[in-house]
Amino acid sequence: MRHLSRLLAGLALLAAGAVGAEVRATDDTGAEILLAQPARRIVSLSPHLTEQLFAIGAGSRIVATTDFADYPDAARTLPRVARAHSVDLERVAAARPDLIVVWGSGFPPATLAALHRLGVPLYVDEPSRLDGIAASMLRLGALTAAPGAAGAAAQFRASIGQLRDRYASRAEVSIFYQVWAQPLMTLGGRHVLSEGLRACGARNVFEPLAQIAPQVSVESVLAADPQMIVTAEPGGVDRGALAMWQRFSGQRAVAGGHLVTIDADRINRHTPRLAGELAVLCERIDAVRRASPALKSPS
8 A cells, every 4th residue: 555655646746747847849930939837728819729729639728719719619618819810918918828829820910929028938820731730739739748639640641641642643623712702812822722732633723823812813713714613611501602603604614513612611720620621622623533534533
């Protein structure tokens, strides 16, 4: 019994040491975040970062988040301290966070600077590749000592790898990805989803553009004559965003009936769920191949 008591006491000391151990990670700006111990009170200023934290087993550490953080269901109950492109700095400070995580593109530079001035370690996430999603979960895992980070990252990488293995070498399908109708906006080559399209064996017709989300003209889309036009809406519900293209019946995407709406909440967020919705998109792209004798390839 005395031996067991000493063993339990030793384990308690080890656990206490682990909790108090320094943790660190480098964010997507190149800044090193150093914490005296794993984060216990996190303000998450992005729906996708909130979802990542839940995915790695650190969701219970979140003390506040943004208006649009709605997955998983537990995220809906969290206090809100930000919306759109604005942050309530007083409420962030009142939450007493030991770590703030934020999407770099989600807020203007002045807001990021104001968050820095709070004096709380700030992790900035800005993935430019699909693997950046896995890397982000690993970094958040390092900062929280969350038990599920390695597994979540490995599963995401495996899912993307399976899609590449199955589709990437198939006959290329050209795609116009419509982000917004008025003004007409798309994705440039540096966007994560352009890489996702390549994993599906497809090509973003505006991949040469350097901007992340450039504005384009109807005429430039017609000139590219993509074989498929894609947009994303919440829940994957067709709300008529692509109806404007129906009048161009000579376009290949319109003539073939390849106007596709996918789930915005899954495909547009840098989370593990992106892999699942990308699989849906890959299959819809493969349907274009099956409909065209010149593009058919084995399953």
